[in-house]
Amino acid sequence: MALVQQIQPLTGGSGARDRARRITGSPALRMVGRRLLAAIPVLIGVTFMTFAILSLLPNDTAQAILGLNASASAVAALNRSLGLDQPFLERYWHWLDNVLHGNFGTSVQGQSVNHELAIHVPTTLYLVLYALVVSVVLAIIVATLAARKPNGIADRISLAVCMLGLSTAPYVFAFILIIVFAVKLQWFPVLSGPIGGSPVSFFKNLTLPAAALGFGLFATYTRLLRADLVEQMQREDYIVTAKAKGVPPWRVLIKHALRNSMFNLITVVGVNLGGLVGAAAIIETIFQVQGIGNDLLTGISNHDAPLIEGITLVFALVTVLGNLLADLAYAVLDPRIRYGSSIS
Secondary structure (H helix, E strand, C coil), X not given: CHHHHHHHHHHHHHHHHHHHHHHHCCHHHHHHHHHHHHHHHHHHHXXXXXXXXXXXXXXXXXXXXXXXXXXXXXXXXXXXXXXCCXXXXXXXXXHHHHHHCCCCCECCCCCEHHHHHHHXXXXXXXXXXXXXXXXXXXXXXXXXXXXXXXXXXXXXXXHHHHHHHHHCCHHHHHHHHHHHHHHHCCCCCCCCCCCCCCHHHHHHHHHHHHHHHHHHHHHHHHHHHHHHHHHHXXXXXXXXXXXXXXXXXXXXXXXXXXXXXXXXXXXXXXHHHHHHHHHHHXXXXXXXXXXCHHXXXXXXXXXXXXXXXXXXXXXXXXXXXXXXXXXXXXXXXXXXXXXXXXXX
């Protein structure tokens, strides 16, 4: 009995170690670790280039704050108080060291950048996710209907709508939405207010900005997915085999062709995510959404390096994480995909 009691803890410990070894040895987990490590120099490079560009602008921060008529002594005094009279590399290293300790610094207006990001970044992420999810879901539905009968009525209507979305700039479409749905029909407010905690407030204030942001995405994703579906339905051998076995056309289209076409769609979504976050800043300014759009424009006009650097770092992080999630989604769609050591 004593021997059994001694063996049981050893067996339980060995099982825990085996489970931990399997988790740490997972190819997907190793891929995530490699991507996160590779993202570190990318993020440093992005912030360094941003810092360098800001330092090369003709008017410095103190001049932008005090105005063009400010005296040279007043500009020099403000530069000293803000620490802007230090060498470029010293200022960048000081900022980077603070970021590594979780402190994004203080803007030239005296506000904490951490506080500004904590308040406004969630709203921007909500807007981006709203526009992205709706555009992807609608693109899948419309592209599937269009690919069912190429050159049919649904295909021609989708082509016309997509051409409109591809040829209209998001800010132009934003003003059209305001005129039609906010001014004429009065379904939504002209300017978005606080999102609040209720779903009604969320959809009321973010639907028009999300539509302006996502219409171009919807058009791009629909045409891409439709073209891929039509090509697979006409040329791929596995589609011909499924049809020969008597599988219904809708099942062939959705279960076989759509599943394989999702790989290209996921790739494009991951690549466009960084630009989507940047475009959201412009849309937020038009609709006065309380995101980081106004902060970014204010930071640019004031040459506010800490604020611009913090927003730029958020953009870069969203892009890196979006591409990482896209890679993981490949394995979810096709379990045969394994991230071995050769994939970085």
